[in-house]
Amino acid sequence: MEVNDINMQSDNCEPDRAAHPGIFLCHQAGKSDHQPAGRYVDFPVSVVLPAGGSGERTGLQTPKQFCSFLGRPLISYTIQAFERVSWIQSIMVVVAKENMDLMTDIIQRFQHRKVRVVPGGSTRHRSICNGVLALGEEEGGRSAAERPKVVIIHDAVRPFVEEDFLYKIAMAAKEQGAAGAIRPLVSTVIATTSEGYLDHSLERAKYRASEMPQGFTYDVICQAYQRCSESDFEFGTECLHLALQYCGTNAKLIEGPPTLWKVTYKRDLAAAESIIKETLSRSACIITGGSTQAATLAVALQKAVSALDMVRFSSMDELSVSGRMAEPAAIMDLASTAKLRNILLYGIQLHQSKEAERWEKSVLRVAEIASALIRDRSPALVGQLLQA
Amino acid sequence: MEVNDINMQSDNCEPDRAAHPGIFLCHQAGKSDHQPAGRYVDFPVSVVLPAGGSGERTGLQTPKQFCSFLGRPLISYTIQAFERVSWIQSIMVVVAKENMDLMTDIIQRFQHRKVRVVPGGSTRHRSICNGVLALGEEEGGRSAAERPKVVIIHDAVRPFVEEDFLYKIAMAAKEQGAAGAIRPLVSTVIATTSEGYLDHSLERAKYRASEMPQGFTYDVICQAYQRCSESDFEFGTECLHLALQYCGTNAKLIEGPPTLWKVTYKRDLAAAESIIKETLSRSACIITGGSTQAATLAVALQKAVSALDMVRFSSMDELSVSGRMAEPAAIMDLASTAKLRNILLYGIQLHQSKEAERWEKSVLRVAEIASALIRDRSPALVGQLLQA
Numbered sequence: 055m056e057v058n059d060i061n062m063q064s065d066n067c068e069p070d071r072a073a074h075p076g077i078f079l080c081h082q083a084g085k086s087d088h089q090p091a092g093r094y095v096d097f098p099v100s101v102v103l104p105a106g107g108s109g110e111r112t113g114l115q116t117p118k119q120f121c122s123f124l125g126r127p128l129i130s131y132t133i134q135a136f137e138r139v140s141w142i143q144s145i146m147v148v149v150a151k152e153n154m155d156l157m158t159d160i161i162q163r164f165q166h167r168k169v170r171v172v173p174g175g176s177t178r179h180r181s182i183c184n185g186v187l188a189l190g191e192e193e194g195g196r197s198a199a200e201r202p203k204v205v206i207i208h209d210a211v212r213p214f215v216e217e218d219f220l221y222k223i224a225m226a227a228k229e230q231g232a233a234g235a236i237r238p239l240v241s242t243v244i245a246t247t248s249e250g251y252l253d254h255s256l257e258r259a260k261y262r263a264s265e266m267p268q269g270f271t272y273d274v275i276c277q278a279y280q281r282c283s284e285s286d287f288e289f290g291t292e293c294l295h296l297a298l299q300y301c302g303t304n305a306k307l308i309e310g311p312p313t314l315w316k317v318t319y320k321r322d323l324a325a326a327e328s329i330i331k332e333t334l335s336r337s338a339c340i341i342t343g344g345s346t347q348a349a350t351l352a353v354a355l356q357k358a359v360s361a362l363d364m365v366r367f368s369s370m371d372e373l374s375v376s377g378r379m380a381e382p383a384a385i386m387d388l389a390s391t392a393k394l395r396n397i398l399l400y401g402i403q404l405h406q407s408k409e410a411e412r413w414e415k416s417v418l419r420v421a422e423i424a425s426a427l428i429r430d431r432s433p434a435l436v437g438q439l440l441q442a
Numbered sequence: 443m444e445v446n447d448i449n450m451q452s453d454n455c456e457p458d459r460a461a462h463p464g465i466f467l468c469h470q471a472g473k474s475d476h477q478p479a480g481r482y483v484d485f486p487v488s489v490v491l492p493a494g495g496s497g498e499r500t501g502l503q504t505p506k507q508f509c510s511f512l513g514r515p516l517i518s519y520t521i522q523a524f525e526r527v528s529w530i531q532s533i534m535v536v537v538a539k540e541n542m543d544l545m546t547d548i549i550q551r552f553q554h555r556k557v558r559v560v561p562g563g564s565t566r567h568r569s570i571c572n573g574v575l576a577l578g579e580e581e582g583g584r585s586a587a588e589r590p591k592v593v594i595i596h597d598a599v600r601p602f603v604e605e606d607f608l609y610k611i612a613m614a615a616k617e618q619g620a621a622g623a624i625r626p627l628v629s630t631v632i633a634t635t636s637e638g639y640l641d642h643s644l645e646r647a648k649y650r651a652s653e654m655p656q657g658f659t660y661d662v663i664c665q666a667y668q669r670c671s672e673s674d675f676e677f678g679t680e681c682l683h684l685a686l687q688y689c690g691t692n693a694k695l696i697e698g699p700p701t702l703w704k705v706t707y708k709r710d711l712a713a714a715e716s717i718i719k720e721t722l723s724r725s726a727c728i729i730t731g732g733s734t735q736a737a738t739l740a741v742a743l744q745k746a747v748s749a750l751d752m753v754r755f756s757s758m759d760e761l762s763v764s765g766r767m768a769e770p771a772a773i774m775d776l777a778s779t780a781k782l783r784n785i786l787l788y789g790i791q792l793h794q795s796k797e798a799e800r801w802e803k804s805v806l807r808v809a810e811i812a813s814a815l816i817r818d819r820s821p822a823l824v825g826q827l828l829q830a
Contacts (some may be wrong), residue, residue, distance in 0.1 A: 096444035232639070236632070240706055241651035242680045243631050243644075244695070245623070251692040252622070255652065255683045256631075264643065292630045295643045304639040307632070310708045318628055319700045324716030325709035382829060426822035434814035438828050441770060 056181075070098050084123035099224050100202035102185035103136075105129055105157070105210035106150045118317050119210040120156065123330050124431060125396060128317065130164045130211035131330065137168055139217050141224075143202065145184040147210070148174045179287045179296075182207055183279045190276070204228050205275050207293060208267040214313040214329060215267060222308050227269030232297040232305035234269075235314055236262040237419045245249035262307065265314050268293055274301050331429060336377030351404065351417060400427050401439040483529035485591035487612050490573035491524075493517055493545070493598035494538045494562035506705050507598040508544065511718050512819060513784055516705060517602035518552045519544075519718065525556055527605045529612075532588065534573040535598070536562045559813050567675045567684075570595055571667045576739060578664070592616050593663050595681060596655040602701040602717060615657030620693035622657075622687040623702055624650040650695065653702050656681055662689050719817060739792070739805060770827045777825030788815050789827040804830050 105119045119129040129147070136142050145166075149157045151173045161169050172188040174181035190201055204227045208215060219235070226233035239261055245253040259272040270278075270293070286296060297303040317326050382401075389399040402420050407413045419442040427435070493507045507517040517535070525528050533554075537545045539561045549557050560576045562569035569597040578589055592615045596603060607623070614621035627649055633641040658666075658681070666684040674684060685691040705714050770789075790808050795801045807830040815823070 108727075122615060230639075232640075236634070237629070239631065240704065241625075241653055242683075243627065243649050244652045244680075244682070245649055246624070246695055247692070250695050251618075252620075252682050252686055252695060253692075254686075255680045256649075258679060259677075261631050261633055261644075264632045265629055289647075290645045293633075293648060294632070294640050295630075298640055304641075306637070307634055307638050312709075315707070315709070317626065319703070321700075321703070321713035321717060322709075325713040328712030329709060386829070421824040426818075426820040430814075430818045430820055432814040432818060434810040435823075435828070438826070440823070440826050441774070 058258075093218075093221050095221065095224055097203035097228060098143050098201070099141060099204045099206060100143050100189050101136050101145040101206045101208060102182055102189065103129075103132065103145055103147045103208055103210050104174065104178060104185065105147055105153075106178070106181045117153070118323065120153070121323060123323075123327050124334070126164060127160055128213055128326065129210045130160055131167070132210050132215075133161075133166050133169060133210070134164075135213060135215050136208075136220075137166060139220060142206075142220070143168070144189070145169045147171050147186050148181045148185040150174050175287075177288055179279075179282075179290050179293075182293065183287075186272075186275050186279060190272070202272050204269050205272055206267050206269045207275075209316055211317040212314055212418075213317075213326065216313070218309070219308075219310055219314070220267060223267050223269040226306040226308060227271060230306040231274045231301065231303040232268070232270050232294060234294045234305050234307055235265040235267055236308035237265050237310060237312070237314065238309045239263055250432055262309075264292060264294060265310055265316070267314075268305070270297060274303055277301050331431060334431075351420075381418045385439050386437035393433065393436055398427075398431060398433060398436050400436060402437055402442050404442045481606075483608050483609065483612055483684050485616060486531050486589070487526050487529060487592045487594060488531050488577050488590035489533040489594045489596060490570055491517075491520065491533055491535045491596055491598050492562065492566060492569045492573065493541075494566070494569045504569065505541070506547075506594050506711065508541070509711060509717050511711075512722070514552060515548055516601055516714065517598045518548055518554070520596070520603070521549075521554050522552075523601060523603050524555060524596075524608075527608060530594075530608070531556070532577070533557045534576050535559050536573040538568045556673060563675075565676055567667075567670075567678050567681075569724075570681065571675075574660075574663050574667060578660070583734075590660050592657055593661075594655050594657045595662055597704055599705040600654055600702055601702075601705075601714065604699070604701070607696075607698055607702070608655060611655050611657040614694040614696060615659060619662045619689065619691040620656070620658050620682060622682045622693050622695055623653040623655055623698035624695045625698060625700070625702065626652050627651055650697075652680060652682060653698055653704070656693070658685060662691055665689050694797040702804055717821060722819075739808075773827050774825035781821065781824055786819060786821060786824050790826060790830050791827055792830045 070395065091322055104119075119132075120127045122128075123131070133145060133147070136145050145168050147157060147161075147169055149171060154171060154173060157171045160166075161171070170188070172184050175184055185207075186205060189205060204224050206220065206223060206227075217399060223233050223235065240263075241256050242255050244255040247253045274297050278293070278300045281300040282290070282296050296304040297305060313329075315322075317323065334369070383400040385399070392399040402423055404416050404420055407416065423440055425440060446643060459588040493505075507520075508515045510516075511519070521535070524533050533556050535545060535549075535557055537559060542559060542561060545559045546552075549559070558576070560572050563572055573595075574593060577593060587674065592612050594608060594611060594615075611621050612621065627646050628651075630643050630646055631649060632643040635641045662685050663681070666681070666688045669688040670678070670684050678684065683827060685693060701717075703710075773787070773789040780787045790811055792804055792808055795804065811828055
């Protein structure tokens with residue numbers, strides 16, 4: 055006798071939402087807490103997201119903010135990170151003119167709210183400045199009371215920013231006028247002579263890498279851009295420097311988590327994909343049949359797949375495919391249809407045995423195969439009936 | 443009628459060697475050139491490889507140099523990168539006392555030649571110093587003529603260093619006394635006040651990140667360590683700085699490729715794995731049966747799997763399993779045996795059709811599945827008979 059199991063995973067990048075909740079059997083202990091945790095921001099905060107980079111350093115044709123991960127461009131993950139934060143009012147995405155249509159299409163396709171797109175300038179500072187000015191001009195001219203109190207500036211290629219860190223930046227920016235994320239230096243920084251020799255090396259403990267996000271009161275960042283020179287616009291890279299030089303504001307520096315890192319090189323794309331996959335795997339869903347054997351299997355699987363933070367079991371009836379599963383061709387058909395809706399469907403056939411030892415071995419194998427499928431999310435293998 | 447294809451991939455991390463060359467049908471255009479390109483180093487060069495790090499920043503129990511990628515620890519890839527270079531004489535690996543046995547075991551298991559292990563000190567400089575001193579003392583006291591002229595210092599967690607860059611470092615070190623790899627800064631570097639506020643930011647264009655490898659004449663690095671202070675040993679991190687301060691040697695700085703990066707954070711493990719897999723995939727091998735249909739398939743596959751730099755086809759006879767393939771259980775058995783020898787074996791069953799369109803579609807599907815298997819290298823899926 056055989057029990058057929060279907061391992062189904064949604065690839066639509068919304069791991070936190072489930073259309074059919076089913077029966078929850080399992081611990082949710084490891085699930086990261088995205089709740090606002092009672093923190094309340096009582097002033098308006100908006101975001102400027104410069105996304106004009108050409109992605110030269112990845113060596114790819116597509117600028118890295120538009121590279122796709124599991125069917126969703128990187129910038130969409132970043133926007134999502136901000137949209138999840140209830141106290142963020144609006145997000146101004148600044149892109150190169152030639153990418154305006156692409157960006158508008160992404161916003162529609164992934165149903166982003168809160169977002170507006172403005173064309174970028176020829177340098178980073180010009181682009182950010184365009185975004186800040188656009189915030190002030192929203193909806194045909196705003197009164198001072200309607201303008202954001204704090205503007206958070208972030209990079210489109212740092213998708214893993216979290217709410218609690220944004221909270222720290224927003225609060226410090228409101229208090230100090232400016233605030234920025236820092237990280238320890240990974241390498242020693244050295245000064246070179248014009249001939250390419252070592253001039254001196256910096257004492258690593260005294261310096262930090264300046265990262266994103268950064269926050270400014272609207273007044274400070276506006277004033278900084280009004281007063282700064284053409285040379286700043288052309289060659290500068292550091293907003294905190296402008297706030298210091300033109301507004302006398304010494305930014306508060308806050309050490310951020312390593313996840314703030316910037317997708318810069320080709321290898322970073324693999325790193326980003328692995329983090330996205332790991333996050334999605336937390337809400338993996340294994341659906342079994344409703345028989346007693348299936349229930350036993352469900353419990354055994356739940357134990358075995360402990361690498362996943364959450365495994366959810368629900369009845370086969372939800373799939374409305376019962377009875378058809380024994381045929382590989384039927385699975386292949388079902389998988390082809392599901393793939394169009396961005397759902398990856400694989401079959402695992404478990405050869406049930408009365409011998410306890412063989413049965414346990416098979417269940418372990420189901421768990422091993424399921425973990426690999428969830429981790430790799432390979433579209434090439436959908437519809438396969440794998441043997442456990 | 444069915445034709446069975448076996449897609450076999452060696453996981454023993456020696457993509458450049460093939461026990462059974464088979465028939466080469468395919469372009470090797472994209473293969474990266476590992477030949478010494480006529481470059482000749484006429485002085486003795488040795489390497490010191492400090493590998494004492496605890497790997498705190500990855501958040502893992504195992505120090506990152508000992509983390510395994512496709513069955514081989516990271517440090518073994520780094521050693522391999524140096525062993526491939528004919529003009530490098532010896533490699534001194536410096537590890538924490540508690541890892542001496544582990545390291546000795548790795549050297550035996552992966553048949554490293556040229557390598558000796560010495561115990562590290564309590565800081566990075568003490569460890570490197572131990573390695574340098576051990577080079578001078580090799581084989582019970584050496585005469586000055588037998589000592590290395592140039593010592594290259596590298597990190598165990600930078601496995602992707604290439605021969606042409608080592609050549610540049612060795613030549614510059616011999617000429618200048620010291621030479622080091624640099625990379626552009628990814629983030630702006632800022633100085634902080636003791637209260638955690640911005641003091642000033644550095645002009646990014648004037649500074650560089652100091653990376654590895656670095657090279658020194660044996661005399662310069664020995665003298666630097668003889669003369670430097672306890673405080674240098676305790677808190678310093680930069681060998682180039684010691685050469686400058688204690689020997690008056692301004693190191694020549696050479697811009698290195700992005701692959702010199704250091705595996706530091708957990709995300710870097712995913713990035714390293716993707717590079718290792720990409721390199722291995724270059725020598726992927728697809729073995730088909732010997733019939734006319736199989737030959738047609740081979741040509742079609744070769745076209746379809748153009749993502750791979752090299753695809754090699756040889757006769758099924760080499761496998762000596764002909765006739766057994768139709769049975770899934772037989773493939774599973776064969777795969778279990780192969781797995782013990784670190785070979786991952788998957789089956790793909792192609793349903794042949796007389797209709798040209800269906801046939802082409804199936805061949806494309808074989809190619810798609812094969813590419814996914816080669817890329818993901820999932821041990822959990824070995825022995826499966828997949829349907830194309």
